[in-house]
Amino acid sequence: MRRLFIALPFLLLAGLILFFAVKGNKENYAVVKEEEVKTLVYGSGYAKAENYVVVKAEVSGYIERLLVKEGDFVSKGQPLAIIDTKTIDASIKEVSERLNLVRERLKEGSAYLKSLENALESSKINMENNKRLLERRERLFSQGLIPKEVYEQSKTQYEVSQKEYERLKNTYQDAITSLRSEERVLLAERERLTKEREKYVIRSPIEGHVLKKFVNPGDYINHLSQENRLFSIGSKGWEVWLEVDEEYAGMLREGQRVILRVDAYPNERFEGKVFQVIREVDRNRKLITVKVQAELPENLPNGSTVDGQIEVERKRAILIPASVYQEGYVLLYDGMRRVKVPVKVGRRYGEYLEVIEGLRPGDKVIVP
Structure with a gap:
């Protein structure tokens, strides 16, 4: 996949020429010009909805x-x-019916509470009667008018009735507490089921x-x-995920311009911008992922294949045909004669070399 492009925009426009090959005085020369050049890194991938x-x-x-x-x-x-929702509706109905029953029992004067209160009241009356009887027999026993066995019998009878009253009182209080606890549990369960039903x-x-x-x-x-x-x-917005050869990782930056081609629209070009470079290499394929925000057609199928050219460098450079450069020199034509001029060159752009030192725009170099 290792694809690095050097773009010379002026060569892409009809009628615009970088070098003018001229034949005069039996010399072929090219006029040096300064032009804009771009370095593009190729990536391929797919488009996905932003969300x-x-x-x-x-x-x-x-x-x-x-x-x-x-x-x-x-x-x-x-x-x-x-x-x-038939199953959960049935569960909600069952819980609601149980909750209504519990609340009905908790109502003041309900038959359920009335039965507990009547039993408690009867036990209380019985305990109080046994207490009065015990007090009377205690006086008679102290006066020696009744035997001890009769007194002890009354005492035991009172203690039994007292314990029964305490038992029924606890039963009543436990019943109220239990009903209120059950009400809270059933209410929470109904709320849980109602919320679950929303799902x-x-x-x-x-x-x-x-x-x-x-x-x-x-x-x-x-x-x-x-x-x-x-x-x-x-969602409406698009992201493009491009895979790029790892050797270009050092050239990639957020904010770089990207020109995109989508298989679904082969005759159109779209523009995007790098918003994230994933700094982790797929060791099996030796690729990294670059995420691009792009304006793509709304009706583009999710996952569509996309090719992109990431503009990693754009600058103005003085260029000469690579063929005129010979071991650190070029032949400069001054209008009358050839002059051997040392030049320092930089990057190669296709058939051209970047001149760092030694030439200026407008100079004429001999074309072999």
């Missing part, structure tokens, strides 16, 4: 309806599809076009499966 997502289901179920088709433009949060409406996470749909109504989606794909969505 690209594959929409997946967060819950399992059967696809009930699709609300969009391929090519549609969708806004962020717009519904794309609906998964059947059965599949929404677009970004604004963009529906690139592809992967499901049809009636399909079953397992949200834990690797096949969990519903739609792909791409």
Whole structure:
């Protein structure tokens, strides 16, 4: 893939000539001119939507309806599809019914609480009666009017009724606490299920076009499966990912201009700008990735093949035909004779050499 281009823009325009080959006084010479030159690095890759997502289901179920088709433009949060909600609706209904029952029992004067309160009240009355009986027999026993066994029997009877009252009081309090706790649990469960139900409406996470749909109504989606794909969505903006030979990594910079050719539009050229150079080499292929922001057609298919020429250098240079340079010298024509002039040359641009020192624009050099 190692492709480095030297672009001489003036040679690409009809009628514009860098060197004028002139034959006069039996001498062929070229007029040296200063021109703009560009160094271009080639890369190939593909175009992808600036924001690209594959929409997946967060819950399992059967696809009930699709609300969009391929090519549609969708806004962020717009519904794309609906998964059947019969199962979760049944769960929400069951929890709601249990919650209503608990709240009904917690209402003041409910039959449930009334039964607990009546049992507690009866136990309290029984305990108080046993207490009065014990107090009376305690006085009689102290006066020696009743035997000890009768007194002890009353004492035991009171203690039993007292424990029963405490038990029923705790039962009443535990029942209230348990109902309130169950109410909180059921309320949280209903809220969880209601929120979970929102996931059965599949929404677009970004604004963009529906690139592809992967499901049809009636399909079953397992949200834990690797096949969990519903739609792909791409935003309006484009990125181009170009692969470039690693030997040119040192020449690449953010902000460099890129000329792009897209297979889908072979007769058009598009312009972009480098916004990121991935500084990691694919060791198997010896390539690096360059990301380019570009203005490409809105209806371009995602993943389209793209070739690019990255402008890594642009400057003005004095050029001479490579054929006139001989071991550090050129023959300069001053209008009358040949003069051997030492020159220092730089980079080669195709059939031309850059002159660093020794010549000026307008000089005439002998063409062999």
